[in-house]
Amino acid sequence: MAAGDPSPPLAAAPPNLRIHPRPCSAVGAVTLLEGDNLPWLRRWPDACFDLIYIDPPFNTGRVQQRMQLRTEQDEAGDRVGFQGKRYRTTVLGVRGYADRFEDYLGFLVPRLEEAHRLLTPEGSLFVHLDYREVHYVKVALDGIFGRENFLNEIIWAYDYGARTRRRWAPKHDSILWYARDPERYCFDYDAIDRIPYLAPSLVGPEKAARGKTPTDTWWHTIVSPGGREKTGYPTQKPLGILERIVRVHSRPGDRVLDFFAGSGSFGEAAARLGRRATLIDSNPEALAVMRRRLARYLAPGSLTAATSQPGPAPGRSARA
Numbered sequence: 001m002a003a004g005d006p007s008p009p010l011a012a013a014p015p016n017l018r019i020h021p022r023p024c025s026a027v028g029a030v031t032l033l034e035g036d037n038l039p040w041l042r043r044w045p046d047a048c049f050d051l052i053y054i055d056p057p058f059n060t061g062r063v064q065q066r067m068q069l070r071t072e073q074d075e076a077g078d079r080v081g082f083q084g085k086r087y088r089t090t091v092l093g094v095r096g097y098a099d100r101f102e103d104y105l106g107f108l109v110p111r112l113e114e115a116h117r118l119l120t121p122e123g124s125l126f127v128h129l130d131y132r133e134v135h136y137v138k139v140a141l142d143g144i145f146g147r148e149n150f151l152n153e154i155i156w157a158y159d160y161g162a163r164t165r166r167r168w169a170p171k172h173d174s175i176l177w178y179a180r181d182p183e184r185y186c187f188d189y190d191a192i193d194r195i196p197y198l199a200p201s202l203v204g205p206e207k208a209a210r211g212k213t214p215t216d217t218w219w220h221t222i223v224s225p226g227g228r229e230k231t232g233y234p235t236q237k238p239l240g241i242l243e244r245i246v247r248v249h250s251r252p253g254d255r256v257l258d259f260f261a262g263s264g265s266f267g268e269a270a271a272r273l274g275r276r277a278t279l280i281d282s283n284p285e286a287l288a289v290m291r292r293r294l295a296r297y298l299a300p301g302s303l304t305a306a307t308s309q310p311g312p313a314p315g316r317s318a319r320a
């Protein structure tokens, strides 16, 4: 693999593809690819990514949408804000994608098989799911990786939004971690961030000042609706969660992949930490958000490809 190329070599461009082929040598560079991820995954050689994170659509059966609003002060406005001032809201647009599959595992499993093939011997896969799909996908992943390669189910717990009165309000996602080899994987203990003790007075001042390492349950707020991190893309995941995964499960300069990239949260975490990220999404709106969000990491000449109409999946012989 060429040391300066942020993306693994492509065997051949899929049909309808535009490629800007000058490779970018910068560590921390991001490569964006548009289109259905399966044809892309099938084009790459074995063992070319050190870390893969995916956050596939959750199969909620809904269209995932976020409305884009602009608020301006206006005496005749429809909202009243701080100190009684009136504001007018204008709907700028709606971003979204369909989150519905008749056969969810039929869709996901071929992509998970490719992820397994693409991992380096020390590589890991992280699959971000919700409570509706996690059990089915766990069984499928056990079949692909082997049960002994399953290392953790990380629970990302948050505490935001409405609470149903009809059952316990679901306020967590599950992130399944599988290693290519359960004896040889990247887990950089020293890179783990420290969190405060719940009862610091019980552990003494030295330990309390140092904090403790997190367990497999990660408390973290969602992306704040009014915060700077927010892109407006539906289902955007917080950088704090993704930076922890990148920092602990890869090394600077490693090649990392997210093939359901959405707003590019994983790519931003990876680029900030000096990894070489490849991001794929089939939704042109996701690509538009990522181009803006990751502009500073898309150095001139980085390999950037786009296809609005992905061609048929190439056969395995098309790989390099």
Ligand SMILES: C[S@@+](CC[C@H](N)C(=O)[O-])C[C@H]1O[C@@H](n2cnc3c(N)ncnc32)[C@H](O)[C@@H]1O
Pocket: 035, 036, 037, 038, 055, 056, 057, 058, 097, 233, 234, 235, 236, 237, 238, 259, 260, 261, 262, 263, 264, 265, 266, 280, 281, 282, 283, 286
């Ligand atoms: C849950 S979102 C990912 C959100 C992302 N983790 C973030 O933080 O913004 C899932 C994404 O998968 C994309 N997607 C769905 N099917 C795809 C496919 N076959 N190939 C590539 N991307 C796909 C959707 O367009 C959507 O952006």
